[in-house]
Amino acid sequence: MDKIKQESVLFFQKLFDVDCTQPIGDSLDFIPRIVTEEDNANLVTAPTMEEVKKAVFSLSSDSAVGVDGFNRVFYKTYWHILADYLFKAVEDFFFGGSLTKAITRTLLCLIPKVKYPATFMDFRPISLCTFASKVFSKILANRMGELLPKIISH
Template sequence: MMIQSDRGQILENQDDIKLYAKEYFSAHWSSKMSQIEDLPPDILPKRITEEMAAELIKPFSEQEIELVVCSLPKNKAPGPDGYPDEFYQKFWNLLKQDICQAMAHFHEKTELPMAWGSTHIALIPKVANPKTFKDYRPILSKLNTKFCQSC
């Protein structure tokens, strides 16, 4: 395989292509977080009650996490971990302690295990003879979106 960089350089070495792919997709698909803490506190009106706020910050219950796992779509491609959603559903009784501990750690420390943040990218050619990464359509698969977006 060979790929042409944005600077016109032809890359044929697999390690060079991997490095450039990481650089290219990080630049094109990353987002910068804005610093809301820097805003004056009175600029945003309060829209939730104290009770609602308390509900939002309470730890996830095992029942909530199980509900998310049970509602994951079936017959979909496996995530980066290689397991389809049905695996988590079928073996929930064996996996629930580890998954619940990971989610509790996330809630307490606001960080997920590093592997949960990894993304796999499959490149589907958009043209007959792709030469640059612009000639490919990236298909992303992220493990953490399975659980975190639903909880």
């Protein structure tokens, strides 16, 4: 079993490894600056309770639960109890605070792409993260969604 574990780790490390040692230099100078200081400020501004609630209630009820075992149904049902705690976690995330492993841990799950997988290439890795992590991502995605039409051409 240890041999399988070692091989799987090596396979996926190689698959997702990126060589970032090439210096970019002045090549970015040719890219026009479209994102304004105001745009940047909107991306990193402190979230409001309403923004957190909107993110929670807009996430899918059917999505797989993460390592914490909770999904949107749980958060929606107990919003009146959890709101302040989740809001504090979101604030900590946005202000660079340290987040506990209970929030940041992720379970990697291998989903077979074919009926009888024979190699690791026959699997699609997905990560099952905590619901709080999904909320962080949703808030950022909502904010980026307003900016994307400005920076992506038709």
